[in-house]
Amino acid sequence: RRCNLTACSSKMHPMWQGPLAVPGGDRQSPIDIVVRKSVLDTELKPLKTTYDPKTCQQIWNNGYSFLVEYDDTTDKNTLKGGPLQDTFRLCQFHFHWGETNDWGSEHTVDRRLFPAELHLVHWNADRYSLFEEAVMEDNGLAVIGVFLKVGKRHEGLQKLVDALPTIRHKDSVVEFTCFDPGCLLPANTDDYWTYHGSLTTPPLTESVTWIVMKQHIEVSHDQLAVFRSLLFTSAEEEVQKSMVNNFRVQQPLRGRTVRSSFT
Numbered sequence: 001r002r003c004n005l006t007a008c009s010s011k012m013h014p015m016w017q018g019p020l021a022v023p024g025g026d027r028q029s030p031i032d033i034v035v036r037k038s039v040l041d042t043e044l045k046p047l048k049t050t051y052d053p054k055t056c057q058q059i060w061n062n063g064y065s066f067l068v069e070y071d072d073t074t075d076k077n078t079l080k081g082g083p084l085q086d087t088f089r090l091c092q093f094h095f096h097w098g099e100t101n102d103w104g105s106e107h108t109v110d111r112r113l114f115p116a117e118l119h120l121v122h123w124n125a126d127r128y129s130l131f132e133e134a135v136m137e138d139n140g141l142a143v144i145g146v147f148l149k150v151g152k153r154h155e156g157l158q159k160l161v162d163a164l165p166t167i168r169h170k171d172s173v174v175e176f177t178c179f180d181p182g183c184l185l186p187a188n189t190d191d192y193w194t195y196h197g198s199l200t201t202p203p204l205t206e207s208v209t210w211i212v213m214k215q216h217i218e219v220s221h222d223q224l225a226v227f228r229s230l231l232f233t234s235a236e237e238e239v240q241k242s243m244v245n246n247f248r249v250q251q252p253l254r255g256r257t258v259r260s261s262f263t
């Protein structure tokens, strides 16, 4: 069973940009994280992640990003602690990036943009039995956001980068096994911001507890360039469009508080 492909592959307009009006959308994502307005919460615990590389299943181009999907039918890949009361299961991870290194992330920190952002998507397996159910509930999902900066080559990422040319077009899927998503987390996962938000593409459901890492990871310019060699378009389409700028613009905070686990 693939991590509920339908849910993860929902029709997303590739050039999704505009702030789609969401009825009562008062907890939309992404946002700008204003550091000096974040509130230290000493109750926040360290994050606990347990990932099993053997449960990695496939990597595919869904016409908006590329997703690496995991078997989420058992508790092999879990996220606990941090702001979370329940145990969440990893379903997939994907990225957002720009056409240049000057922008590409979805969240910003004091308006600072990063060239890319990783999203590790988890769903609340204590309360729901399927991702599809969890995605509709306000405590259904937990997404870890990690900023990428251009610098030294990321050895762990290379296996994934090498697979990208085989999924250049929309809807192409290849088997992808034995990948540890933990290798994409920064050394320090104790320092993060957390807030209640939403999916950043349609259906934009307000079901996400966001956990945005303070520490970024570094990838090389060349590795990021391979992300940009992906296409939004399927093989049959006559005009090929390169997969870049697949991020949503920052949304209004609407009175929400961003909590920090550090000072």
Ligand SMILES: COc1ccc(C[C@H]2SC(=S)NC2=O)c(OC)c1
Pocket: 007, 008, 009, 010, 065, 119, 121, 135, 143, 198, 199, 200, 201, 202, 203
């Ligand atoms: C219907 O369920 C969906 C739809 C879209 C996405 C991807 C969006 S949401 C996010 S965070 N980043 C993205 O690009 C989902 O991911 C959990 C789940």
Ligand SMILES: [Zn+2]
Pocket: 094, 095, 096, 119, 200
């Ligand atoms: Zn995302």
